Amino acid sequence: MYFEDFEVGQRFSTPARTVTEADVVNFAGVSGDYNPIHTDAEFAKETPFGQRIAHGLLVLSMLTGLRQRAGHFEGTIIAWMEIRNYRFLKPVFIGDTVRGESEIVEKRETSKPDRGILVQRVKVYNQRGEVVQEGEFVTLVRRRPA
Amino acid sequence: MYFEDFEVGQRFSTPARTVTEADVVNFAGVSGDYNPIHTDAEFAKETPFGQRIAHGLLVLSMLTGLRQRAGHFEGTIIAWMEIRNYRFLKPVFIGDTVRGESEIVEKRETSKPDRGILVQRVKVYNQRGEVVQEGEFVTLVRRRPA
DSSP states (O other): OOGGGOOTTOEEEEEEEEOOHHHHHHHHHHHOOOOHHHHOHHHHHTSTTSSOBOOHHHHHHHHHHHHHHHTTTTTTEEEEEEEEEEEEOSOOBTTOEEEEEEEEEEEEEOSSTTEEEEEEEEEEEOTTSOEEEEEEEEEEEEOOOO | OOGGGOOTTOEEEEEEEEOOHHHHHHHHHHHOOOOHHHHOHHHHHTSTTSSOBOOHHHHHHHHHHHHHHHTTTTTTEEEEEEEEEEEEOSOOBTTOEEEEEEEEEEEEEOSSTTEEEEEEEEEEEOTTSOEEEEEEEEEEEEOOOO
16 A cells, blocks of 8 residues: 555454464564563563563564565555654463554644655454553555655 | 652663564464465565565564663563554565664553553664554563662
């Protein structure tokens, strides 16, 4: 979809995805974040969570992939400009299943005629329907070629 | 380091890390974000960047890993609460080398005596010393056991 195709108030849902132990292990490898709260099951038993939690950024990264699978930005997103007020509200555990929702909250033209700015309110839900993360994404999206 | 050990104005530097093609491929796998701007070299030739760019969240994820390697939060970070005003300022390409800097900008006690809140201003630099990403992290950090 091009910039022109989006409207303020539009909502998009993504597919869902189960957060597996493999995802946490792989994300630790890619990011280099081996904080014991994510990678040490024995340490994690002694924390308030009682078990390893998924990296907050792993879940945020999965949200971007789920949004991508929904297809609305395929080939038309130019750049991601900003993440605003993105809150990690609840822990996500291995075995939880997450899905995303996005709502267009602002749409702005730029000085360049080939692109526009979209602000979206995004939320990640777990399998119990609880919002585990939420925030705003600001993206630069291609306009339809004349 | 515990909450008590941090002071407003303190700065921390991380090691550096080269963003490789393998990192971009692995991050696409973990996140599921196969947007062609990250994974299709031929498509990317026709974009304003002229080549594939690293996912913005890959670089942010690497920052968290580099911060982790610096060791200040080993075993004492309880949770990541929020990312504020995190801006993707410049593209990061395969072969670029990134490093991070953090500054404590706010330190706040909570109602619970075993933890406190730290707000940090973070920046990611490339090998030319350009700031490629910057924003604020809000984290919950353990206080020193009495």
